[in-house]
Amino acid sequence: MFRRKQRQSGSLEDRIRAALGNPDWLQGVRVQDNERVTLILDGDPEDLEASEARRIEAEARVMNVAGVTEVRAMLTAERAAGSTPQSNAHTHTASSTGEPKPGHRRVSKGARLSDDAITQGQPGQPTTDRIPGISRILVVASAKGGVGKSTVAVNLAAAFAKLGLKTGLLDADIYGPSAPTMLGTGDASPETDAAGKLIPVEAHGIRSLSIGYLSDPDAPMIWRGPIVMSAITQMLNDAAWGTPEDPLDLLIIDTPPGTGDAQLAIAQKVPVTAAVLVTTPQEVALADVRRGAAMFAKTAVPVLGVVETMSWFEDPAGNRHHLMGQGGGKTIAEALGLPLLAELPILNEIREGGDMGRPAALGDGPSAKLFHELSRSVALNLDSLQTKAPPRIIFED
Numbered sequence: 001m002f003r004r005k006q007r008q009s010g011s012l013e014d015r016i017r018a019a020l021g022n023p024d025w026l027q028g029v030r031v032q033d034n035e036r037v038t039l040i041l042d043g044d045p046e047d048l049e050a051s052e053a054r055r056i057e058a059e060a061r062v063m064n065v066a067g068v069t070e071v072r073a074m075l076t077a078e079r080a081a082g083s084t085p086q087s088n089a090h091t092h093t094a095s096s097t098g099e100p101k102p103g104h105r106r107v108s109k110g111a112r113l114s115d116d117a118i119t120q121g122q123p124g125q126p127t128t129d130r131i132p133g134i135s136r137i138l139v140v141a142s143a144k145g146g147v148g149k150s151t152v153a154v155n156l157a158a159a160f161a162k163l164g165l166k167t168g169l170l171d172a173d174i175y176g177p178s179a180p181t182m183l184g185t186g187d188a189s190p191e192t193d194a195a196g197k198l199i200p201v202e203a204h205g206i207r208s209l210s211i212g213y214l215s216d217p218d219a220p221m222i223w224r225g226p227i228v229m230s231a232i233t234q235m236l237n238d239a240a241w242g243t244p245e246d247p248l249d250l251l252i253i254d255t256p257p258g259t260g261d262a263q264l265a266i267a268q269k270v271p272v273t274a275a276v277l278v279t280t281p282q283e284v285a286l287a288d289v290r291r292g293a294a295m296f297a298k299t300a301v302p303v304l305g306v307v308e309t310m311s312w313f314e315d316p317a318g319n320r321h322h323l324m325g326q327g328g329g330k331t332i333a334e335a336l337g338l339p340l341l342a343e344l345p346i347l348n349e350i351r352e353g354g355d356m357g358r359p360a361a362l363g364d365g366p367s368a369k370l371f372h373e374l375s376r377s378v379a380l381n382l383d384s385l386q387t388k389a390p391p392r393i394i395f396e397d
């Protein structure tokens with residue numbers, strides 16, 4: 001199990017400063033009631049976007065310091081003489097205000113990575129946090145790269161679109177955006193509407209935005225957390241996914257693999273309804289997957305379950321070959337107390353669909369049936385979040 005955190009040395013303020021790397025732009029740290037934090041940050045009036053990204057990253061980092069339950073970051077920036085100084089305050093609380101609904105449990109803050117903290121909190125996010133025009137957000141995540149996460153995200157989106165749901169895909173995988181290839185939209189560049197909002201690219205009934213549409217495919221991806229979060233925030237909030245009257249039913253976010261700054265920022269800053277974890281049957285470092293699950297638990301994002309992909313290859317005689325190992329998904333699901341939502345075999349049509357820009361889930365082959373079943377299971381789980389407590393993630397010693 002996750003070990004209880006070592007007793008922290010130093011004052012909370014010291015730990016907050018250390019978590020931010022004691023930067024020059026940190027003007028002040030105020031701690032109230034030993035848990036509520038106000039940060040004063042220097043902003044650059046010439047580059048408000050970068051300042052905002054700095055504020056977002058600072059909040060994300062400080063929210064992750066043990067004992068902190070609320071962070072309020074204030075950006076101050078002196079303008080040139082003659083103009084007014086700017087102050088942009090924003091509050092990030094660890095949970096909604098008011099009493100939890102009957103049967104719901106709020107994450108015990110400050111008990112980070114203890115049994116209480118890794119027990120999931122309230123399903124979804126407060127309504128006020130919802131993005132107008134998007135009804136639900138599902139994050140598809142994995143502990144490491146190359147496990148088939150994007151393939152699952154894209155085919156799930158295709159399966160939902162095939163059912164007639166208004167479906168979107170936000171490809172936030174900075175290390176290797178694959179939506180443009182997998183949807184056959186590599187040449188697309190999103191336009192903006194009269195209100196200046198990005199218009200998602202539509203293909204196969206799926207509306208998509210990808211970091212791949214916004215960056216030079218030949219340029220190395222060296223984006224760090226804050227810039228990534230800026231791009232993701234723009235693709236989420238400044239995009240015409242739907243309208244309050246006619247919202248997108250489901251937005252699937254394909255996140256970068258792992259549990260770095262960008263993933264944490266997504267879990268903390270985006271009103272995610274739920275997440276699924278993708279893995280291969282290989283012996284993976286359980287600790288990595290647990291870290292991923294704990295990240296969602298800490299941010300009160302329910303994890304619906306585990307999807308194992310590339311589970312086996314079936315030869316023409318019907319014999320199964322476990323080319324990528326065996327049992328990894330089941331082991332992880334059991335260790336985390338989560339359902340194993342699907343075991344997807346290695347199918348040529350899945351790889352081909354990805355390479356050719358037409359997700360296999362749209363066809364009528366065996367993978368279409370598998371992804372249809374997976375989408376059904378995800379939909380049922382998403383719906384159950386509205387009416388009952390989310391699944392508990394239990395870690396064992």
Ligand SMILES: Nc1ncnc2c1ncn2[C@@H]1O[C@H](COP(=O)(O)OP(=O)(O)OP(=O)(O)O)[C@@H](O)[C@H]1O
Nearest residue numbers: 145146147148149150151310345346347350351354
């Ligand atoms: N079930 C499957 N059957 C056959 N090929 C698959 C299957 N799942 C994934 N693949 C192939 O494996 C490769 C890696 O898959 P994918 O890009 O989805 O992984 P990823 O985890 O998103 O990787 P990254 O970390 O680079 O984003 C792709 O070529 C994809 O077509």
